[in-house]
Amino acid sequence: MKESRSHTTFNSFKNKVHLKSIKIRLLFFTGLLLLLSLLSISYLSYYFASNTVRDGIDEEVKASATVITQTLDTHLQSKLSVVKTLAKMAEGNFGNTEKQLDFIKKAQQQNPELTGIVFSHELSGGNSMNQNGEILDLSTRAYIKELNNGKSIISDPVASKVDNSLSVILGAPILNNQKVAGNFTASVAIADVTKTVSTAEFGKTGYATLLDSAGNVIYHREKERIMKTTVKDFNSPELTEAFNKAIKGEQGTFTYSFSGIDKFGYYARTSNNWVLILSAPLAELDAPVNNMASRMGLITIVIVFIGLVLTYILANRLTRPLVRLKQSIELVEAGDLNHVLIVRGGDEIAQAAVSFNRMTQTIKTILTEVSLSSNQLASSSEQLTAGAEQTSKVTEHIANAIQVVAEGAGRQVDSVTSGAYTAEDMSNKVRLIVDNTKQMSEATGVVTVKAKEGGLAVEHAVSQMGVIQNMVDELAMVIKTLGQRSDEIGNIVEIISGIAQQTNLLSLNASIEAARAGEAGKGFAVVASEIRKLADQTAYSAEQIAALVLSVQADTGHAAATMNTAVEEVESGRQAVNRNGDLFKEIQHGITGLGDLVGHVSGYAEQISEGAERIVTAIQTISEVAETNAGETQNVSASAEEQLASMQEVTSSAAALSNMAEDLRSMVDKFKI
Structure with missing residues (x-):
């Protein structure tokens, strides 16, 4: 059904553009072939170039994400190493609050990036002290439990107890007699932590987003989102799915829509379960490929135009002898068989012209013979008509005679049937006489x-x-x-x-x-x-x-x-x-x-x-x-009647044959032989 519709559509289009001329057909199909070929090449080029660009982008963004996550991990681990060293040194002052306070003040002076240094000589963290000598209650902090278990920690960003600024807490346990007896923590400003992320670039306008393990925004180009929105607030299922995959330790690319812009993104996880998202607009990333497609389209138009011009020149050279052949055919159509086509060259069209001249001569010979045969056919058909009429009369006479015989045979059948009934009745009576005679013979014997x-x-x-x-x-x-x-x-x-x-x-x-x-x-x-x-x-x-x-x-x-x-x-x-x-x-x-x-x-x-x-x-x-x-x-x-009908048909056919012979002779007379 679809093929029929497409064929009908093509025919209607062909009628609209009047594809009756070979020149127009040649131009049309050559242009169509060039256009389809170049479009196919352009599409394949675009497809492979797009894949190549995408592969390059994937490698680039993967490398960038790796560098950023490694830089983050290195930066935090270096700060954590400092905190561990300070905690180890603080073990010598365990139980002496004044010495411990002097120690953390000197440590901050030596490590100004560490803010909010706090120590606690008890496991609960309820009586912790900062470098200013202020007592802080850190018992509600989630990381206290991990420190009591003897683990070093890098926390998710939290609000400082001192100035309410966002910081990352780095902590290590304080040992006394090889047992965890307290903890030592220091804060690192979130701005210091995310400096590498904030300077990350992806394409021209791409940027990085950093999320903690709970999905809270640690860093985003839009400052108002930091620690105030989560990954779900972006209203992008694709982004949420990418975050969940990253938390599981996966990394890869994805596409999503944000603020009405289609974007390409890459997700990866840091060692402390933070998620890094690098994203950039798809249009920006596909710009090189789109520019190449535009140039390929322009090249296609130019090549198609040049091909049509060359095809037009070639079509003129090819159709000129065809026009002469067409004119000769029109003369033959008009009945002039004496015209001879002039042959030039040795290509297929020239060979067709030679074949046309031979065909014309052959037709001329055939028509001459047909003219003679039509005369003989007319004469023979007249004789056939006369013979058929005579045969029809004889057949009709035979049919009538046979009909009379058939009627007599019918009467004979009736008579014989009646005689059979009479003979059968006589036989029955003779049997009765025989029976009576036998009885009389028996009675005579008795007498x-x-x-x-x-x-x-x-x-x-x-x-x-x-x-x-x-x-x-x-x-x-x-x-x-x-x-x-x-x-x-x-x-x-x-x-x-x-x-x-x-x-x-x-x-x-x-x-x-x-x-x-x-x-x-x-x-x-x-x-x-x-x-x-x-x-x-x-x-x-x-x-x-x-x-x-x-x-x-x-x-x-x-x-x-x-x-x-x-x-x-x-x-x-x-x-x-x-x-x-x-x-x-x-x-x-x-x-x-x-x-x-x-x-x-x-x-x-x-x-x-x-x-x-x-x-x-x-x-x-x-x-x-x-x-x-x-x-x-x-x-x-019945056979005689059928033969009579057949002879009548033969007579009719002979008459029609005579008419056809006359028509054939009239048609042959139209040609100039």
Whole structure:
């Protein structure tokens, strides 16, 4: 996002200064390059010079601070040595106040820088005496405790008990029998102590500040601050931090602001835990570097101006042939390809002019060939248009024909589908016929069995009729031989005749029943039942005959006549039963033939059913193929329509190509070849 904004800003600036001319661009970028280069050099020079100056200042201020602190320490230590010597000498006068007083007066005369010499022959310091013989109470002084511990002291500045002036107390213990028994102190005026600090210089206006271990101002250029303000009263956290570091034994540089002026400072500690601060305004210390930066800026402006003048001269020499090349290009732009650019020199611009002449000649040759090709292209496009139109007509005819075929295929699919449904229905009905035929075949088999059973029953009846006839014959002979019982036998014969008549009627009924219905078994069952009943009656009558034999002899004659009639009737019944047996045989043969015929019909029906199923399968296959053909016909129809559309596009493209060829020929005609 930032790159986009900077690029936009640069483009807007370029539009404002109209950087369209190579000369202006060359001047602009050369000046910009010179300016950036010189500014970079100036900045680096300023940076390194500033560091060098700062390093020099650091070394200088460090050396100055070292000299001042060492001078302070030496001065105070020398005074402390004097105090120690005097304390040692005062030990000889311990306990004698007058001698001690004379001694300190002489010591002050010999060491006038020592003021306020005080001695005490007791540890509390409450009865101390000065050189004037005045008793002073120094028991509240903090340094008394250190003196009682046998240590020499250099105190922080305190107000004198005598004249209230600021002094530094130097003290040493007084020994008696190798034990601390008192103390000896002397005052040194603060002005004498800070003489070295007050004369210290740092730069032109820099100065030194001296602070005691509690941060009280011992010396400052502003006299009103001495022992009245502390380091915190300067309201500078940097200064307070520097003081705290110095108390810890560190030393170094720092910057801070005081009275609205930015300052550079150096802090160091003395041996008695005083802090020395050397400071000077930053502007004063940086003045040499700033002056150098001003001179570098002036030099940069001069060099950039000279560079722009030289660049302008060079740009004129470079752009003159470019102007001629531009004019030639404008002629080519106007369509004049006969112009030849005059080449002078052998530099890159001259080589570009040679390449331009070659390019012009090449364009001229190309345009000549393009003119010829455009004519041929126009002719070919017209032929292509005519062929495309003819192809479009043929394609349209094919599409219409395929559409008709597609519609016929659709109808064919519908017909085949309907035929498939019909064939399937026919197959179902053929299956039903096969099932019914199988059932009829099974029923015919049952009828055949029953017909065989009926034939056997008729044969048995014929056999029984023969037996009856024999019995009747025998009975007639018996009647003849038993003429005496002919009457009774006649009655019995009548009964037997009645039975025969009933049997005849039942046989006729059985024949009629067998002829009427196919279920002959039921009729024959009824006949058999009646025959059994008649047999029972015959048995019963036989018993009567046995019982009445004796009583029927009188009727034998009549029975003989009746028996003759019975013989005739029995013969007639036997013949009727024989005819029924023949009829049952014919029925049996007919039913057997019908069963075979039904079996053949059932086989043919099964074959027809299988054929119908194959027909249904074939019709379904034909239906699927017809549907596929219909779908493919639709696809072919769609492809034909797409081809028709493509040919129409080809026709349109050919027309457009013809127009483009005409336009190309018009454009080529604009050039002078």
